[in-house]
Amino acid sequence: MLPICTALRLSAWDRRNIRNRCFLFSLLLFIFSSGLNAAPGDSTITLAHAVQRSLSQNPSLQIFPYRYDALQGLAETAQLRPAYEVGFDAENVGGSGDFTGVSGAELTVALSSVIEMGDKRLARQGVVSHRRSLLDAHRQVESLALLGEVTRRYVDVLAAQAQVELAKEAAQLGNESLRIVQKRAAAGATPEAEVKRAQAAAEQAKLALFAEQQRLTYLKVALSALWGSTNPEFDKVEGDLFQFGEDVAFERLYAKVEKNPAIQIFAAQSRLKDAELRLAKTQSSADISWSVGVRRMQETDDTALVAGFSMPLFSAKRNAGAVSTALAEKNQVLAEREVMLLDLHTQLFRAFHNRKQAIVAVKALRTAIIPALEQALVETQAAYQRGRYGYLDYVSARQELLSARRTQIEAAAAALTYGAEIEQLTAEPLALTQYGEDDTFSGLPQ
Structure with a gap:
């Protein structure tokens, strides 16, 4: 069957x-x-x-x-x-004296992103x-x-x-x-x-x-x-x-x-x-933020390459609570x-x-x-x-x-x-055979 x-x-x-x-x-x-x-x-x-x-x-x-x-x-x-970001930065704009207007401005266009560490x-x-x-x-x-x-x-x-x-x-x-x-x-x-x-x-x-x-x-x-x-x-x-x-x-x-x-x-x-x-x-594991771009000095009509990076300090110590929480939740399961x-x-x-x-x-x-x-x-x-x-x-x-x-x-x-x-x-069936092959009743269990 x-x-x-x-x-x-x-x-x-x-x-x-x-x-x-x-x-x-x-x-x-x-x-x-x-x-x-x-x-x-x-x-x-x-x-x-x-x-x-x-x-x-x-x-x-x-x-x-x-x-x-x-x-x-x-x-x-x-x-x-991580996504790439484009940033624009203007310095020495709208000041007084030699910095009136934009004649002494420094303009920077930069591309930045993050390098993820620790296989995130x-x-x-x-x-x-x-x-x-x-x-x-x-x-x-x-x-x-x-x-x-x-x-x-x-x-x-x-x-x-x-x-x-x-x-x-x-x-x-x-x-x-x-x-x-x-x-x-x-x-x-x-x-x-x-x-x-x-x-x-x-x-x-x-x-x-x-x-x-x-x-x-x-x-x-x-x-x-x-x-x-x-x-x-x-x-x-x-x-x-x-x-x-x-x-x-x-x-x-x-x-x-x-x-x-x-x-x-x-x-x-x-x-x-x-x-x-x-x-x-x-x-x-702290991620590394980086940026690279070009800066223009309006006063001298010159351009220069700019670059930089940053990373947070003491990331492991600051993340210890999150690790402890995750471990406790696992033990709870x-x-x-x-x-x-x-x-x-x-x-x-x-x-x-x-x-x-x-x-x-x-x-x-x-x-x-x-x-x-x-x-x-x-x-x-x-x-x-x-x-x-x-x-x-x-x-x-x-x-x-x-x-x-x-x-x-x-x-x-x-x-x-x-x-x-x-x-x-x-999650499994009982056997297919009928319960009790002998149809004669031998009495209730003692």
Whole structure:
């Protein structure tokens, strides 16, 4: 089965910077035989299609080309050499006595500039280059965050679809219960009050179905908003809500955390601070200002060549504060990286164990709890029709089954969501194999 990223058509930048990380995370939660390999129909959308549209149309990624253009402008400025200046100087003009008017004037035209010392130009270019690398890392983080949000909203729609189907089943059960109660009331085996209660329960089931349908409508709008659409162009999403990736040891997952683009940002920031530190150190080397020109003495009608240079004194001492600031900022980045790693460890630990708990719950509900409740409902309904159980027993059995199925949907959605969070934190997918090949449930962990 092909990974989803091979089915997408992205820009050259995306193929270079996102394919190896971003595409390999939450998408693989939904690998199933037909959904992701089939082209979406007019009313159905796949996760691959949702990701493709979001990456190409989401406004949050559209700002990066402008940021790259801004850096290009800075790069052009950084590579400029010091400008040449033309100066004009007039002396002994407009005085008194022999210096009245311009007869005794001395006029000088000079060309001047600065000789940069300490490779300042190269250091400026290095800073801009590392800013571009930092922007690349930020774009990866934004793309990964967008993919995570697409996956989470996709899971929400997938779970909402299952909740709508369950609500339809609940409405059908409500109507069936009403029919059974009416039949018993007609035979004089149950009071009319139970008919009213059954009617009320059937109407409440219809209201619950309507509420789930409205929630599904909203969630589809929220999903389509990620690619800038206010009107969903699909009726449903494809996917298997009850298929999970393989369970991977926590230590192996945490070993991959350093590959997270959020950590790579600190690496890029550290390199940028190194470049800024080098630039600050270059300021300790004093630049040499020079000038050369021609002077004309009006009184003698003679001309002479003039030249000069100057340089500031004690530049290294005056620049010591800037160097210290740049060094402190670099060390601050290293400290912030350690804080981020600790935070990612906490997030990964929470997502890892919550995912495991959700999968255990789904397995227990699917293999042990729901089958038992289904059989209990069949037996309770039969006993109620024979008059052995009361109406409350019958309704309780029905509600317990519906509640268990609702819990199963919620647990499955939680497992997929936590799996997506794990992949976003590690910037790598979980394995493609289904979680737990043995479908028999051996009981909750002791």
